[in-house]
Amino acid sequence: ATPTALLVGTGRGSQLGILIRGPEVLEQTRRVDTIVLDKTGTLTTGRMRVTAVLPAAGIAEEWVLAAAAGAESGSVHPVAAAIVAAAREARATSGSVEGFQAHDGAGVSAVVDDRAVAVGRADWLTSAWSVEVGDDVRADIVHRENAGMTVVAVAIDGAYAGLIAISDAVRPEAPAAIERLRALGLTPVLLTGDNAGAAARVAEQLGIDDVRSGVTPVGKLEAIRGLQADGHVVAMLGDGVNDAAALAAADLGIAMGSGTDAAMAASDLTIVSGDLSLVPDAIRLARRTLRTII
Numbered sequence: 001a002t003p004t005a006l007l008v009g010t011g012r013g014s015q016l017g018i019l020i021r022g023p024e025v026l027e028q029t030r031r032v033d034t035i036v037l038d039k040t041g042t043l044t045t046g047r048m049r050v051t052a053v054l055p056a057a058g059i060a061e062e063w064v065l066a067a068a069a070g071a072e073s074g075s076v077h078p079v080a081a082a083i084v085a086a087a088r089e090a091r092a093t094s095g096s097v098e099g100f101q102a103h104d105g106a107g108v109s110a111v112v113d114d115r116a117v118a119v120g121r122a123d124w125l126t127s128a129w130s131v132e133v134g135d136d137v138r139a140d141i142v143h144r145e146n147a148g149m150t151v152v153a154v155a156i157d158g159a160y161a162g163l164i165a166i167s168d169a170v171r172p173e174a175p176a177a178i179e180r181l182r183a184l185g186l187t188p189v190l191l192t193g194d195n196a197g198a199a200a201r202v203a204e205q206l207g208i209d210d211v212r213s214g215v216t217p218v219g220k221l222e223a224i225r226g227l228q229a230d231g232h233v234v235a236m237l238g239d240g241v242n243d244a245a246a247l248a249a250a251d252l253g254i255a256m257g258s259g260t261d262a263a264m265a266a267s268d269l270t271i272v273s274g275d276l277s278l279v280p281d282a283i284r285l286a287r288r289t290l291r292t293i294i
């Protein structure tokens with residue numbers, strides 16, 4: 001039988017907007033000493049904005065945006081939402097979109113107006129689609145990434161067609177939430193599929209020392225297992241399809257209610273509103289609830 005206090009704890013959780021899979025989850029929560037945090041959509045608002053479209057020589061800016069938006073129209077990623085919104089604002093529209101595919105942690109591909117379009121990390125365009133990206137373009141990407149941008153490249157019919165730079169903001173409640181997690185004895189680790197520059201800018205604002213960037217969805221899972229192998233009890237907080245395996249592997253998976261269904265299905269707790277201040281609240285609630293039992 002479940003002790004009454006645990007049920008009271010889960011009831012209190014749902015009042016706060018924290019959905020708890022079952023009373024036994026509170027037990028895991030108490031022992032957690034490390035919290036792994038996804039960046040995009042978790043520590044940041046995920047309401048990304050396109051700040052620059054840089055077409056390759058001889059290609060129209062509107063076409064790069066239209067083609068990219070067409071390919072992104074089937075994606076639920078914050079990068080996709082930014083590109084689709086920018087295209088709509090610029091009235092850059094495309095026609096037919098067929099054969100959409102999402103490549104988690106890398107990008108998307110589709111046939112847009114009978115052209116093969118891929119949008120994503122430049123290194124992925126090169127490795128998966130044999131797209132040649134020149135040294136000058138690579139230097140431009142690094143420069144913008146070091147300024148904290150997420151930069152995706154666009155390929156049309158196998159040729160490099162341009163860059164799209166996107167910015168995102170740290171959630172206003174994130175610094176205080178991380179501080180409180182630290183006060184509760186949890187070591188924060190930033191784990192992201194995004195580039196090192198964008199990761200470093202966010203980590204700096206939150207005072208996180210352990211930063212791992214350019215990590216694939218499988219790499220995220222391996223990072224959780226690695227921490228567990230070192231004897232840590234690990235919570236993971238994430239929002240994306242790319243976080244689902246890591247969330248399931250963590251001792252305590254926490255999903256952002258503002259994120260994807262895949263993340264919520266893989267998690268023990270869901271923060272319904274996506275308000276990060278509720279993460280330390282959840283940890284405190286679990287510890288208090290258990291103290292009344294033991």
Ligand code: ADP
Pocket residue numbers: 038039040041072075077079080103104105106107108119120121150151152191192193194195215217240242
């Ligand atoms: P995070 O771990 O920060 O949530 P992801 O693993 O989802 O980031 O994505 C890692 C990187 O892969 C992104 O920064 C972007 O460069 C690329 N990417 C992912 N999804 C898309 C998409 N739909 N369109 C373009 N690029 C994408």
Ligand code: MG
Pocket residue numbers: 038039040041042238239240243
């Ligand atoms: Mg994310």
